[in-house]
Amino acid sequence: MxxxxxxxxxxxxxxxxxxxxxxxxxxxxxxxTAALIGVAVRASVTTFDIEGACAFAERALDAGATADxxxxxxxxxxxxxxxxxxxxxxxxxxxLRERGELDxxxxxxxxxxALWERYFDGNPSSDRLEQEVPGFLDALVRFSPxxxxxxxxxxxxxWRSRAxxxxxxxxxxxxxxxxxxxxxxxxxxxxxxxxxxxGIGRSAILETLDIAAAAKKRRGP
Numbered sequence: 752m753x754x755x756x757x758x759x760x761x762x763x764x765x766x767x768x769x770x771x772x773x774x775x776x777x778x779x780x781x782x783x784t785a786a787l788i789g790v791a792v793r794a795s796v797t798t799f800d801i802e803g804a805c806a807f808a809e810r811a812l813d814a815g816a817t818a819d820x821x822x823x824x825x826x827x828x829x830x831x832x833x834x835x836x837x838x839x840x841x842x843x844x845x846x847l848r849e850r851g852e853l854d855x856x857x858x859x860x861x862x863x864x865a866l867w868e869r870y871f872d873g874n875p876s877s878d879r880l881e882q883e884v885p886g887f888l889d890a891l892v893r894f895s896p897x898x899x900x901x902x903x904x905x906x907x908x909x910w911r912s913r914a915x916x917x918x919x920x921x922x923x924x925x926x927x928x929x930x931x932x933x934x935x936x937x938x939x940x941x942x943x944x945x946x947x948x949x950g951i952g953r954s955a956i957l958e959t960l961d962i963a964a965a966a967k968k969r970r971g972p
Contacts, residue, residue: 758934758935758936759934760929760931760934760964762934762936763929763934763936763939763960764960766936766939766940766943767939767943767956767957767960770940770943770944770947771943771947771953771956771957774947774952774953774956775952775953776952776953776954777950777951777952777953777954777955778952778954778955779954779955779958780922780954780955780958780959781814782810782814783811783814783815783816783820784919784922784955785958785962786807786808786810786811786813786814786816787807787811787816787820787821787824787915787919787923788922788923788926788959788962788963789803789804789807789810789811789962789966790804790807790808790811790821790824790825791824791825791827791828791923791926791927792926792927792930792962792963792965792966793807793966794824794825794828795828795831795927795930795932795933795966796829796831796832797831797930797932797933797968798930798932798933798966798967798968799968800966800967800968803966808821817914819914820914820915822914823909823912823914823915824915824923826908826909826912827909827915827920827923827924828923828927830905830906830909831927831928831933833902833905833906834933834935834938836887836891836898836902837884837887837937838884838887840887840890840891840894841884841885841886841887841890843890843894844886844889844890844893844894845886853893855886855889855893859892859893862896863892863893863896863899866892866896866899866900867892870899870900870903871888879941879944879945880941883937883938883940883941884937917949918946918949918950918951921942921945921946921949921951922942922946922951922955922956922959924938924942925938925939925942925943925946925956925959925960925963926959926960926962926963927963928942929959929960929963929964930963930964930966931963931964931966931967931968932966932967932968943956
């Protein structure tokens, strides 16, 4: 299995097909959702094709999307920066453990334990994140309680708002993680599993991956 740092588009497709093996075909993407996914993968900081994002925003509006839905897509995509925390925090923890400078068996202090209980305990989304990025949340709360709380609060913003259906948000998140300029395998697996839980079928998920694969980094300033 490829790691996040070197997964190819073929690896992403293979992982997706394995997860989708027993799933029903379901409905294809509607024009509005497909256009919003186009906005997302081009507005993503790893692609940053703003002209392309604007062109797809026009398509989304023509397909019936509202301005709130387009902007909620942008807010959702902006959280891609947390992947720096995902991988950086847990890898730093690994380095420190190897050097004997960090012992994860030490109980969390009162502040950190309270934050863990508030944001992690009983949260299915946190459990799924822990499965795909093991050790990240523990490392983050140990290194920076402020960043731990801010991570949950910021990432929750577009999920608390109601402009877009939850299914569309999962597909948008999947697409951004699967772009040629990002290829974040833990995120791809996480969002495919979430999409399947929501009843999204194989056709829409594979179409989402096709839209993501077509997003190329814009050349020039």
